[in-house]
Structure formats: structure tokens, C-alpha cells
Amino acid sequence: MNKDYLVMGIGNPLLQDDRAGVEVVEALEADGNFPGELEVAYTVGFEVLDKTLGRKKAVIVDACLLGREPGTILKLTVDDIMGSSSLSNSHAVTLGATLKTGYELFPEEMPEELSIILIEAENVSEFSRTCSPKVQKAVGETISMIRDMAASWVA
Amino acid sequence: MKKVEINPITRLEGHGKIAIFLDDDGNVDDAFFQTVEFRGYEKFLQGMPIEEVPRTVSTVCGVCRAVHFMASMKASDGVYGVTPPSAGRKLRELFFNSHYVEDHAVILYALGFPDFVVGPEASPAVRNVVGLIQAVGAEVGKAVLKKRSCAVKIFEVLGGKPNHPVAALPGGWSKTLTEEEREQINGWSKELVELGKLTLQVFDDVVLKNPKYMDLVTGDMYRVEVGYMGSVDENDRITYYDGTQKIIDSDGKLVGTFKGKEYLDFISERVQPWSYLKFPYQKKLGGWQGIKDGPGTNLYCVGPLARFNVASGMDTPLAQEHFERFHATFGARPVHQVLGYHWARAIELLNAAEKCVALSEDPEITSPDAWTKPTSCPGEGVGIIEAPRGTLIHHYVTNDKGIVENANLIVATTHNNGPINLAIKKAAKHFIKNGDVSEGMLNYVEMAFRPYDLCLACATHAVNGGQAMEVNIYGSDGELRRTLKNF
Numbered sequence: 001m002n003k004d005y006l007v008m009g010i011g012n013p014l015l016q017d018d019r020a021g022v023e024v025v026e027a028l029e030a031d032g033n034f035p036g037e038l039e040v041a042y043t044v045g046f047e048v049l050d051k052t053l054g055r056k057k058a059v060i061v062d063a064c065l066l067g068r069e070p071g072t073i074l075k076l077t078v079d080d081i082m083g084s085s086s087l088s089n090s091h092a093v094t095l096g097a098t099l100k101t102g103y104e105l106f107p108e109e110m111p112e113e114l115s116i117i118l119i120e121a122e123n124v125s126e127f128s129r130t131c132s133p134k135v136q137k138a139v140g141e142t143i144s145m146i147r148d149m150a151a152s153w154v155a
Numbered sequence: 156m157k158k159v160e161i162n163p164i165t166r167l168e169g170h171g172k173i174a175i176f177l178d179d180d181g182n183v184d185d186a187f188f189q190t191v192e193f194r195g196y197e198k199f200l201q202g203m204p205i206e207e208v209p210r211t212v213s214t215v216c217g218v219c220r221a222v223h224f225m226a227s228m229k230a231s232d233g234v235y236g237v238t239p240p241s242a243g244r245k246l247r248e249l250f251f252n253s254h255y256v257e258d259h260a261v262i263l264y265a266l267g268f269p270d271f272v273v274g275p276e277a278s279p280a281v282r283n284v285v286g287l288i289q290a291v292g293a294e295v296g297k298a299v300l301k302k303r304s305c306a307v308k309i310f311e312v313l314g315g316k317p318n319h320p321v322a323a324l325p326g327g328w329s330k331t332l333t334e335e336e337r338e339q340i341n342g343w344s345k346e347l348v349e350l351g352k353l354t355l356q357v358f359d360d361v362v363l364k365n366p367k368y369m370d371l372v373t374g375d376m377y378r379v380e381v382g383y384m385g386s387v388d389e390n391d392r393i394t395y396y397d398g399t400q401k402i403i404d405s406d407g408k409l410v411g412t413f414k415g416k417e418y419l420d421f422i423s424e425r426v427q428p429w430s431y432l433k434f435p436y437q438k439k440l441g442g443w444q445g446i447k448d449g450p451g452t453n454l455y456c457v458g459p460l461a462r463f464n465v466a467s468g469m470d471t472p473l474a475q476e477h478f479e480r481f482h483a484t485f486g487a488r489p490v491h492q493v494l495g496y497h498w499a500r501a502i503e504l505l506n507a508a509e510k511c512v513a514l515s516e517d518p519e520i521t522s523p524d525a526w527t528k529p530t531s532c533p534g535e536g537v538g539i540i541e542a543p544r545g546t547l548i549h550h551y552v553t554n555d556k557g558i559v560e561n562a563n564l565i566v567a568t569t570h571n572n573g574p575i576n577l578a579i580k581k582a583a584k585h586f587i588k589n590g591d592v593s594e595g596m597l598n599y600v601e602m603a604f605r606p607y608d609l610c611l612a613c614a615t616h617a618v619n620g621g622q623a624m625e626v627n628i629y630g631s632d633g634e635l636r637r638t639l640k641n642f
Contacts, residue, residue, distance in 0.1 A: 012214050041318055043217025046261060046300070050307055097265065100285050105297050127199050
């Protein structure tokens with residue numbers, strides 16, 4: 001396992017589509033030969049920064065509700081989510097704030113390549129350990145995408 | 156009547172919103188805070204073995220994952236009728252105090268301090284943790300984050316798994332410490348004490364030495380006169396992991412003390428048709444009296460300020476000095492000024508860090524005797540802890556196999572529901588006059604509820620930021636005149 005590479009899934013593992021990022025990580029773990037570290041976080045916050053520092057390449061997978069068709073996959077860069085709209089909250093530190101803080105304070109320790117993959121959720125309030133069908137399909141596509149990315153990292 | 160509505164636009168964070176109603180003169184007539192707090196965890200837990208409950212409820216909130224874990228673990232002690240051995244209790248306390256430091260640090264630096272360091276009327280684009288870092292300098296920011304990460308390291312060593320603790324056992328704690336780990340934790344704990352000192356220095360420099368901010372902190376616009384509840388130890392000092400619940404009225408008179416299931420004798424919950432969130436009140440002071448503060452109210456608060464109001468002091472030397480300064484500054488007790496929460500939170504951070512040092516220097520902390528094996532299953536347990544944001548109660552009834560039949564969870568934001576409504580109304584009344592809603596109004600209203608550190612169904616989260624709000628201002632003709640946003 002190479003600590004230079006990280007895939008982190010974010011979400012509540014008990015809520016149907018919110019668990020999409022968790023499901024991606026669980027599937028990669030089940031492969032048993034992923035060439036990097038795999039982590040799960042229940043929510044965004046500084047713990048994401050803790051796990052991201054010191055990596056060369058990282059992928060963060062999360063569910064989102066942005067009004068798109070359920071199962072839509074968005075691949076974003078850090079710049080895409082570091083706008084001012086990402087920085088305010090009343091209880092948690094947002095992903096945008098976390099990553100922007102990292103690049104402001106520890107630029108030399110943050111990944112040179114950081115991808116954020118968002119999967120549009122359909123239902124994030126039902127208790128379930130299985131995503132809805134459209135999101136499940138997107139989870140499968142995301143897993144393939146990350147396997148390809150990982151293959152290029154170690155090529 | 157005009158209506159000003161502050162709406163969250165991020166669905167993943169739940170259904171919280173603030174509605175402010177203006178009278179015909181454009182002054183505030185009333186204000187309400189509505190939210191969905193729980194996602195049916197109480198129902199979901201039914202049928203689950205109690206041993207699995209702590210790990211399951213740690214997903215209730217990704218931010219405060221340790222607190223539900225801890226409260227349900229204490230309740231599971233009751234379900235099996237076991238008491239942890241001394242070393243097991245100390246391991247739990249060390250774990251919990253490290254979480255306190257981490258949680259209080261994030262709340263202060265990311266959510267509380269930006270209002271003061273960057274300024275209450277600054278644009279949300281800069282009034283955040285990034286703006287704070289730019290204001291105080293990168294070196295301070297680096298020091299805070301590096302020291303805070305020591306709390307996370309302690310949390311992970313003791314929790315048994317990165318990010319998500321798994322070490323809970325009914326009757327104890329499964330992760331014991333080697334001498335090498337103890338030494339490591341002791342070193343990290345000392346870094347946390349330095350973080351506590353630094354945090355109080357920042358608060359001193361930025362807030363206490365600024366007359367304008369002290370007017371906000373000690374003034375009436377954020378003053379909510381209610382009762383208070385928190386845990387105290389045998390010497391009437393603030394405690395977090397375990398103690399006796401002490402509850403006072405708005406004048407500071409003792410209403411009573413209780414442990415465990417006795418909470419049912421002191422707390423009732425009122426359902427209001429316009430909110431999913433219940434309104435707890437002190438039943439010893441009579442029936443439901445509505446959402447009102449002042450003498451005679453039976454609403455009450457929990458959290459750092461509440462703990463400072465019910466207790467006589469703190470159990471570590473540095474924090475005790477600051478506790479005394481806090482009360483000397485405000486004078487009268489109880490302290491009803493809501494912004495006092497931030498100061499109390501900073502002092503508690505130092506207190507929890509000092510406790511980590513003391514616990515990690517206790518020779519018993521490396522004892523392998525950390526678990527009392529259950530031999531029966533009485534089938535009912537109540538776990539009460541002081542979460543960073545206030546009293547958390549988990550109450551379970553199980554069958555004789557330890558399978559959950561009923562669960563009741565009362566969290567800090569629920570206890571504080573009535574006072575949060577009052578705080579918002581007070582701030583809105585102060586800052587909205589004659590229909591003139593300034594650009595900074597939204598943040599002054601946010602400043603009224605931010606000290607309570609609301610936990611709005613945060614088991615889920617939003618990549619584009621939670622609690623974004625929109626204020627819509629309508630004229631008396633019903634036309635939308637203006638929109639203010641913090642996103």
C-alpha cells in the first residue's frame with residue numbers, strides 16, 4: 001500500500017444515497033489490491049485535511065444534492081469548490097473551507113493532484129445500506145474511474 | 156404583517172429555517188427557528204443488539220461522533236448492570252476529553268472567532284476560517300491546526316479505529332494503552348494545553364480588549380434569561396464524562412439534582428405544531444408556559460455557558476483562573492449573555508486539555524484491567540454526558556437478551572430549542588428597526604444562534620456548505636423588495 005495515494009469516501013454509511021462515497025471505498029477495499037490508502041469520513045471537516053496532508057494524489061468521493069438527475073457524476077477540481085459559497089456553515093467546516101485552509105497553510109504538504117467526485121443522490125434520509133438503483137450504477141462507474149486513475153498513478 | 160424568512164438552501168443539512176415577522180411599522184413582531192433534528196434513529200435502533208448501538212449512533216453526527224458513542228456506551232453499562240473498572244473509566248475520560256479539545260477548537264476557530272476577528276459585518280466570503288487565517292497570520296493558523304491534530308491522534312489511538320471509534324464495551328473499554336502509547340499521548344496532551352492557552356490569548360486580544368465587542372458580549376441584544384442545566388462532580392465543579400445533573404432556574408436558584416432515569420422527573424418535552432423539534436422545559440417549575448424568558452420561565456439552556464452557571468468552579472488550575480475571571484467580568488450570576496458561550500467554550504478547551512495531561516500521567520491508565528464482564532442483563536440504561544454543546548441523554552430499554560426495544564435520545568440542540576428561538580428574536584428585534592434591514596443583519600441574527608453550536612441532523616453533510624441562508628424581505632404589498640444571501 002502506497003501512502004502517497006488516497007481515496008476518501010465521505011458519507012453516512014447508514015443513509016441510502018449519502019453512503020455513495022462510503023460504498024466506493026468499501027468496493028475498492030474488497031478488491032484487496034488497491035495501490036493506495038482508503039479512508040472513510042462521516043462528514044466533511046478538518047479530519048479530511050488530516051488525512052489529505054502528505055499525499056501526492058488524492059480522490060474524494062461524496063454524495064451531493066445539486067438538483068441534477070440522480071446518479072449524475074461530477075468530477076471537480078479543488079478550484080471548483082473553493083469559491084466563497086463553500087466556506088460558511090454553523091456547525092461543521094465545509095469541504096471547500098477545509099481544502100482551501102490546507103492549500104493556504106500547508107501548500108507543500110497538500111496533494112499536487114486532488115480530484116473531487118460527486119454523485120447526485122436521490123434519497124439521503126432513508127436508512128439503508130444499499131444505494132438507490134441510479135446511484136448504485138453511478139457508484140459502479142465511479143469505482144471503474146478510480147481504478148483507471150490508480151493504474152495511471154503507479155504506471 | 157411583513158415576513159422575513161431566512162431559508163437554508165442546502166438540503167443535505169436538514170430543514171432548518173428562520174422566519175422573522177415584521178409589524179406594520181417594520182419592527183420585529185415575532186421570530187421562529189424551525190428544524191428537523193433527528194432522522195428516526197430511535198426507531199432504527201429498535202431490534203438492534205445494545206453492543207452495536209454505540210458504533211451505530213456515532214453516525215448520528217459526523218462532527219460530534221464521539222458524544223453519541225459515549226452516551227450510548229454509558230447507557231449500555233446500565234443495560235447490563237455493570238460498572239467499568241477505574242482504568243476503563245479513565246480511558247473513556249481521556250478519549251472524551253481529547254474529543255472535547257478537537258470539537259471546541261473547530262467551533263471556535265471556524266465558526267465563532269471569524270465574527271470577531273474578521274468582523275460581524277464582513278462579507279461571508281471572508282468571514283470564515285480562511286478569512287480568519289488571513290487576519291491572524293499563517294503561523295498562528297498552522298500552530299492551531301497542528302496542535303488540534305494532536306487531539307485527533309489521541310482520539311484515534313484510543314478509539315481503536317481511524318475516524319470512527321469502536322472501543323466501547325458494556326462495562327469498560329477494549330483498547331488498553333502500552334507505556335509507549337501513554338508517553339505519546341502525554342506529549343500530545345501537552346500540545347493541547349498550549350492550544351488552550353493560545354486560544355484564550357486570541358480571545359483576550361480580539362474580544363476582551365475591544366470595547367465594541369465587549370458591548371456585544373455583555374449587552375442586552377444577546378441576553379436570554381432562562382434556567383440552566385449541566386453536570387457537576389462531587390465538589391460542584393464542571394465535569395463532562397460523568398457527574399450529577401444540576402439544574403437551576405433563571406435566578407440561579409437550585410431546582411434540583413438528578414442522575415440517570417430521574418431526568419424524567421425534571422424534564423418534559425412540548426410539541427409545537429410548527430416545528431419538528433420538541434421544546435423541553437423544567438417540569439418542576441410547572442407546566443408549559445410558552446417560549447418566554449425572564450423570571451418564572453421554565454425554559455433552560457445547556458452547553459458551556461450553562462455549565463459555567465451551574466458549577467462553582469473547574470477541576471484544573473489554569474482553567475480555574477479563567478473561570479474566576481469570566482465570572483468577575485460578567486458580575487451577576489447566572490450569566491445570561493449568550494455570547495458568553497464562546498468564552499466559556501475557550502476555557503473548557505483548556506480544561507479538557509489539562510485533564511488529558513493529568514489522565515495520561517496517571518499510572519493506572521496503562522492497566523490492562525479495563526473491563527468488567529457483564530453477567531446479567533437488567534435491560535434498562537440511561538447514559539448522560541456533557542457533550543461539548545450540552546447535555547446529551549441516551550435512554551434504552553432492552554429485552555433480556557440485550558435487544559433494544561425502546562430508545563429515547565435528547566440532544567443539546569433540543570434542550571436549547573426554546574432559548575435559541577428567544578435569542579434569534581432578541582437579536583432580530585435589536586437589529587431590525589422601522590423596516591430598515593442592513594446587509595449585516597443576517598449575520599447579527601446568525602451570531603445569536605451560533606454560540607449554541609446547532610446540530611441540525613448533521614449525520615449528513617453538504618459539499619457546497621451547510622446552513623447557507625437567504626433572507627427575503629417583503630413589503631407590505633407582498634412584493635419581494637430585497638434578498639440577502641450568505642452564499
